[in-house]
Amino acid sequence: MKVLILDTPKVAIARAAQTVAETVRTNPQAVLGLATGGTMLPLYDHLRTLHSEGLSFAGTTSFNLDEYVGLSPDHPCSYHRYMAEALFDYIDIDPSHAHLPKGDSTNAHAEANRYEARIVEAGGIDLQLLGIGINGHIGFNEPTSSLGSRTRVKTLTESTRQANRVYFERDDQVPGFAITMGVATILEAKSCLLIATGAGKAEAVAAMIEGPLSALCPASALQLHPAATIVLDAAAAHCLRLRDYYHHVHPEGKDRVLA
Numbered sequence: 397m398k399v400l401i402l403d404t405p406k407v408a409i410a411r412a413a414q415t416v417a418e419t420v421r422t423n424p425q426a427v428l429g430l431a432t433g434g435t436m437l438p439l440y441d442h443l444r445t446l447h448s449e450g451l452s453f454a455g456t457t458s459f460n461l462d463e464y465v466g467l468s469p470d471h472p473c474s475y476h477r478y479m480a481e482a483l484f485d486y487i488d489i490d491p492s493h494a495h496l497p498k499g500d501s502t503n504a505h506a507e508a509n510r511y512e513a514r515i516v517e518a519g520g521i522d523l524q525l526l527g528i529g530i531n532g533h534i535g536f537n538e539p540t541s542s543l544g545s546r547t548r549v550k551t552l553t554e555s556t557r558q559a560n561r562v563y564f565e566r567d568d569q570v571p572g573f574a575i576t577m578g579v580a581t582i583l584e585a586k587s588c589l590l591i592a593t594g595a596g597k598a599e600a601v602a603a604m605i606e607g608p609l610s611a612l613c614p615a616s617a618l619q620l621h622p623a624a625t626i627v628l629d630a631a632a633a634h635c636l637r638l639r640d641y642y643h644h645v646h647p648e649g650k651d652r653v654l655a
């Protein structure tokens with residue numbers, strides 16, 4: 397795992413945006429795995445700016461991690477809407493190449509299988525963006541999700557429903573189920589880029605990087621990934637025991653060059 401610790405959320409987001417931009421510049425046909433949530437909003441802002449400065453997404457394909465079961469694409473709280481408003485409406489990605497699971501499909505289980513197959517058909521994901529939940533989830537793979545799981549319907553924990561409550565008007569509007577890529581689906585991406593900012597994520601981040609590999613912290617599965625980069629601000633890195641070492645290996649988030 398490459399652990400990059402930057403002082404502020406702003407610098408951390410800029411560092412993550414740089415990795416996405418490099419991926420797209422190196423391979424204009426890149427398949428991007430995208431994430432939603434509050435952490436990603438400033439990142440998408442940054443990508444919009446890079447696009448206005450010439451970075452093209454015209455050849456890229458994208459697959460989002462998840463979508464709520466029961467919400468149509470035009471529902472104001474759907475991740476389809478989130479992606480349109482945060483990114484897709486402002487860049488030149490071909491809308492027919494920007495995929496999310498269909499939350500309002502009449503058969504959510506069949507939709508999950510179709511989505512998994514569609515990722516394979518596209519040749520797999522080159523760079524998967526990830527956030528982390530305070531309970532250690534990635535995508536909507538809640539604690540005790542199988543580390544071998546594939547895209548499927550998942551029951552959300554109360555902690556996740558509470559965390560996402562702010563986006564809905566009433567408690568009973570927060571969906572109880574989501575279609576999410578599985579842990580094994582995520583691990584098949586050629587590279588993963590997880591971003592966490594803020595003190596609220598510090599314990600989950602420590603469990604992911606330094607805790608045991610365990611389904612209790614699904615993000616710890618990234619310890620198995622050969623090309624996982626974790627971008628943190630100082631607050632999110634606060635509980636890491638080997639913090640000094642990570643700073644030493646990647647001062648200010650940069651790679652150390654072998655002498």
Ligand code: PGA
Pocket residue numbers: 432433434435436526527528529530533534535
């Ligand atoms: P957040 O969500 O960015 O809104 O904190 C992250 C996640 O739950 O994966």
